[in-house]
Amino acid sequence: MALILTKELHSPLTLLLLVSYSCIGLVQVGPIAVQAQGPLFTDSRWIVDGAGRRVKLACVNWPSHLQPMLAEGLSKQPADVIMKKIKSMGFNCVRFTWPLELVTNGSLASRTVNQSFQGLGLSQALAGIAANNSWAPDLTLIDAFKAMLARFQRNNVMIVLDNHLTVPGWCCQWSDGNGFFGDKFFDPNLWVNGLIKMARLATSFPNVIGMSLRNELRGPRSNVDDWYKYMQQGAEAVHTTNPNVLVILSGLNYDTDLSFLQNRSIHVSFARKLVFEVHWYSFSDGRRWTAGNLNDLCGNISSRVMARAGFLARKNLSPLFLSEFGVDGRGTNAGDNRYLPCILAMAATEDWDFAIWALQGSYYLREGVMDMEEFYGLLDDNWSNVRNLTLLTRLSSLQIPYRGLPLKRMHMILFHPQTGLCVTNGPPTRSLRLSSCRAAQAWMYGPQRFLQAEGTKSFLQAVGPQKPPRLAPSSTSQWDMVSNSGLHLSAKAMDGSTVCLDVDGKGLLITNACKCLQGDKSCDPTSQWFGLVQSNTV
Ligand SMILES: *[C@@H]1O[C@H](CO)[C@@H](O)[C@H](O)[C@H]1NC(C)=O
Ligand SMILES: *[C@@H]1O[C@H](CO)[C@@H](O)[C@H](O)[C@H]1NC(C)=O
Ligand SMILES: *[C@@H]1O[C@H](CO)[C@@H](O)[C@H](O)[C@H]1NC(C)=O
């Protein structure tokens, strides 16, 4: 089947304005109310549409860079069903990966999907593809890639094309020859040529709003001078070929380090299109997450991420795209479990654009294993159900654009990263409790450290341990951020004790003795973690 591009596909992209919330099981996750008129631009640290309105990228990673060179999962579900699922989970965008050889190796790219799968002994997956996506088997790999882009377009899903590596396969080892300019499989000229080809291809798909030039630079050849030299070349080449896309640049050391930008800025001939990306997993810090007091760890590691990458957005230098992070959805990885509330607090507070790793419940073939399950995938092995609804609820708190432009009428909301919920004071009970951040109570929090419910004369007042705090007409409680995480809100209660804000088993706000502010390595303080998030949108 040949792919025919119609006139409409070339017209400016209009993403649907989604107003209704969809219900997945018991979880209310709302598609993001974003009306994006592509192309997108940057405005200081924000990504905006042509009218200057903020567009928060809330993406999932969806790989198509492994050996078969086809978007994963097409043997399990029809592509359109998966795309609708992505939107029903509240995401507006996909970071879609591709191997350089898809556009630089004609003999690979001109294989059909059928040949690619048969050649790898994946006849069972091929049968699934034929059953679920009958359009795919006879297409060449490059045409199947284009057909996916066209389907994303029809489903109003924004795309960031990510050049993941050169040779199709699983990524990324320290010295696998794909890591840095000059490596065995990473010829800078070939790379620039490949980027130009992909940028040109993307001009037919206005929903491709960004191109991430290379995933996770790494390896023994890594150095800052070559980073500037080649990233500038790649950025100019992409922009010249396709001036519509955002140009997204990865840092060094597996995309965990952009600190060199503190002292030396990058020079490109164009404006309002550069975005930087950062990756942050629990294993980015080895086994540290299980080896200390969680407040100290979260404080220390967050500061390091700020110094290496977060400063870009904090100092309004550019948007920061947290383009990979994620956890094992089974909840069995102790490091992941400790890292998750910390990164959620950080990503919500900083209001970063993001892409979760990952969408896929499985791979056709990964590292020699057929139909390998991906426990970091949002979807289960069948690509039909959400693997862990509790986890999705927590992650969906990041889909909300907390700050919108212009940055006026700002207040604070209290974000609870352990649940991904926020403190609300709404119906039906009119009690202070956790509920969706879309309905968060707005607070004023000034130098006096009172928490005043916005637009009222009521202040949050601590009563005592195991008692709910109350809203009182004058405040005796000053709330301080204590512990190295900066996430404990502590006050002196009316009975004279020092307490921390907490939640009980029913999600009602209470105060309790502060948990393991320091020292204790095994205790979990996160029921008492609250991020003060600036917002003018909820
Ligand atoms: C193209 O891919 C094939 C199969 O992996 C490989 O043998 C060949 O060397 C590649 N050619 C180029 C130009 O990269
Ligand atoms: C793949 O191609 C072979 C011919 O080489 C054909 O017999 C087979 O039916 C094709 N499979 C699918 C699923 O299209
Ligand atoms: C998709 O493929 C799977 C086998 O991988 C099969 O169980 C399922 O019925 C197929 N779904 C459709 C809609 O064809």
Ligand SMILES: *[C@@H]1O[C@H](CO)[C@@H](O)[C@H](O)[C@H]1NC(C)=O
């Ligand atoms: C930037 O320059 C300052 C002052 O010379 C230096 O202390 C700092 O280490 C540099 N930072 C980086 C990331 O190179």
Ligand SMILES: *[C@@H]1O[C@H](CO)[C@@H](O)[C@H](O)[C@H]1NC(C)=O
């Ligand atoms: C946090 O950083 C401080 C100061 O660098 C250090 O003394 C402490 O051991 C670190 N704590 C943890 C848990 O990493």
Ligand SMILES: *[C@@H]1O[C@H](CO)[C@@H](O)[C@H](O)[C@H]1NC(C)=O
């Ligand atoms: C979902 O993740 C939580 C931890 O975040 C875990 O306790 C729970 O068992 C997981 N549920 C499933 C179905 O894996």
Ligand SMILES: *[C@@H]1O[C@H](CO)[C@@H](O)[C@H](O)[C@H]1NC(C)=O
């Ligand atoms: C996944 O699909 C297989 C085969 O269709 C089925 O046996 C299994 O029950 C499904 N698992 C889930 C969790 O839906």
